[in-house]
Amino acid sequence: MATIGLDKLYYAKITEDASGMETYDTPVQLAKAITAELSVELAEAILYADDGASEIVKEFKTGTLSLGVDDIGSQAASDLTGAVIDTNKVLISSSEDGGLPVAIGFRAKKSNGNYRYFWLYRVKFGIPATNLKTKGDSITFSTPTIEGTIMRRNKADAEGRHPWKAEVTEGDEGVAPEVITGWYTSVYEPVFTPVAP
Template structure:
């Protein structure tokens, strides 16, 4: 079913990502959601033999994610872009900033009123462009758009998950904590 809305965009910095496990820090709501564009990429190759294509191979590339919010607080920028807030409370832009890898989670309302929940497990965002414009007769809002590049996790080679809360095969309790920590499959007993 088609989606008609977007809400609750959260970023969870990765603490560790090893072959054994991936752990995340507490998430932060990065702003009021306006737009999220997720673009996976795939690369293909062809083996040519006997005057034709004998075989093809595909590999998944980087997933590009573009997020637009109403604003990015200094706390959000500190967490997402590895920036420091100095002792005066000012957000500092430094050559030493190191954006962390992290998970991105959000939900999108469907046309029937249910929600599609999405999580991407490992990506890093770049600083948004800053636009400023003088006031006109009709005000024009300037909002931040940031772009991230998402890859698979080391621990399980997963890129992400999505789930619809109106899917009768899904236990509804998984949606209760979607924005507390990135969704992980419930271990079998």
Template sequence: MTTVIVGLENLVYADLTENGKNFEYGEVKPFAPLCAAKVDTSTDSTTVYADNGPVIVLSSTGETKVTIETTEIPPEVLAHVTGQKIVDGVIAWKQDAIPPYIALGFTGTKEDGNVRHVWLVKGRFSIPSTDWKTKEDKPEAQKESIEGTFVQRSDKVFKITGDSSVKGYEKYREKFFDEVFDITQLEETSGGTSSKVDTTKSSGGAA
């Protein structure tokens, strides 16, 4: 049966450390209340012609641009994901700060009660732009947005998604966000092997 995504929730993140082909994630933590998310993965294709016609299509997948709209990013989270330092509520913004690599996760909710879970596994956020507007007779919410760029890990994976409407996913639904999803679970089920992925679990659950 066809269904549709009608909601968005549970924005989380985890720090990423890579060492060669091995990578490790930290604890999964809340990011901010989620109003909207735009995820745009660039692709490029080139058609090769021979014998007066197209014969081959060469394609490649590039970076993924993410725009997050939220009510407010907690200052501690904002400082961390942009590589800044916060002391007693004060951030002294530095131009030479280096944002950490993180994984970003969220949940799309469907009208039939199913969910689609998403992990973007490696990316950095830039300093957000801010719009300010004076208060008028009718209050108007002024939301915050932040943009990030996400790329592939050393194992070539750039995104992991799971959908509870697909048979077999139920065993992952409640633990998808306990940690950044370990894809070796899938390869062990199918009898395959892969390089080691280390994760640190959190106490948080899936949406």
């Protein structure tokens, strides 16, 4: 079903232990979302046998997330890009900046009124693009865009895999209401029921 909206854009800072395993801080709102463009790059291998493709493997390699937002506040800019806030509360960007990865969550409204919810587990952002224009005969809004690289997380889930995205649709069969109501209280952790032998 088609989506007709985008809102509730959140991020959660990541803390890594000595082995690189992630834990997530409590999510906080990043900004008001205007656009979210997600593209994925796959690693692909084809095994040819008997004059044809015998096996094909496609795996997630990396992705790109481009966010159009109404404004990026100083604290969010600092958390996402590594810029620092000085004593006078001025955001200082330097050539040495390099933000740490964060988790990004958002939701998209579907045409039936339900929402599709997302968490991207590990996104490393670059410097936001700023487009400014002088005011002319009509009013034109100028809003920032920030682009990040999506990576798989280091911490494996209960099945030994390294997720890069969690996605759920409100109202789908079997989706517990607490999954939806708790989506922004913490970054979603995959849950798997063990299969009886």
